[in-house]
Amino acid sequence: MADNRIRILIADNNPDLCQTLLEFFEQQSDMTVVAVATDGEATMEALENIPVDVVILDVAMPRLDGMAVLERLRELELPVKPRVIVLSALGNENIMHRLTSLGADYYIVKPIDLAVLAQRIRQFGRLPDDKPTASEVRPPAAAPSAAVKNTEWLDLRISELLHKIGVPPHMKGYLYLREAVRMVLDDDRLLAGGLTKRLYPMVAEKYQSSAGGVEAAIRNVLTAWWERGDRQFQDIKGNGFSGPKWNKIPTNSAMIAELADIIRFETAERNSRIS
Known part of the structure; x- marks a missing residue:
């Protein structure tokens, strides 16, 4: 029987957030986490070797930042390019435009509303031929320090x-x-x-x-x-x-x-x- 769950790659340098996301996604019957990476190089290695539907991408990662990951992702010859949801503690408009121009599909400001994140993953993970607009940002429920x-x-x-x-x-x-x-x-x-x-x-x-x-x-x-x-x-x-x-x-x-x-x-x- 085919596994039709949405395959997710978590790429964030915060281990606690990675664990929170992992536990949340594993509770969703239509999602599965296929890899967790805490730096940009590990993210690229996973993308090159594992089929992924949606990448949850932190911007400020060591070794390769989120922007560099997006640039390299565009150069990869993958059968199907994964959708990319970017996470950041900042809602900077210039950075948002830069990231979307590099191929990000959606931008979420931390702290993350997990219900909204799951909704976007389902939207992107199931519509591979209909790329949505990536300019929307959900205001944070509470401001980071x-x-x-x-x-x-x-x-x-x-x-x-x-x-x-x-x-x-x-x-x-x-x-x-x-x-x-x-x-x-x-x-x-x-x-x-x-x-x-x-x-x-x-x-x-x-x-x-x-x-x-x-x-x-x-x-x-x-x-x-x-x-x-x-x-x-x-x-x-x-x-x-x-x-x-x-x-x-x-x-x-x-x-x-x-x-x-x-x-x-x-x-x-x-x-x-x-x-």
């Missing part, structure tokens, strides 16, 4: 910047560059002569690499980015901020510092609006 929202906003904004300026997301250096910017935002002293002694080793420890490997990978991804010719930071800073005018490939530290400065500027503006 300010710390969670700010952390996720930073992670998403760094990813969005890297995608916008054209840094190749499939290269290992993309992950290292993203993490380096995040660490510098937490401690700007890492740029003061500390890349080789502190920053690269910190990134290497997180990704089980070496400091030299991190430095070389970031350099390689910047070289690839430069050679693609997509070197402009147009309309990124706004409000009179002009992008860097490099006439050669920027150093690792110059790119990390530039991206961190953009985020700091935007964070200050964002915090002033919130307050």
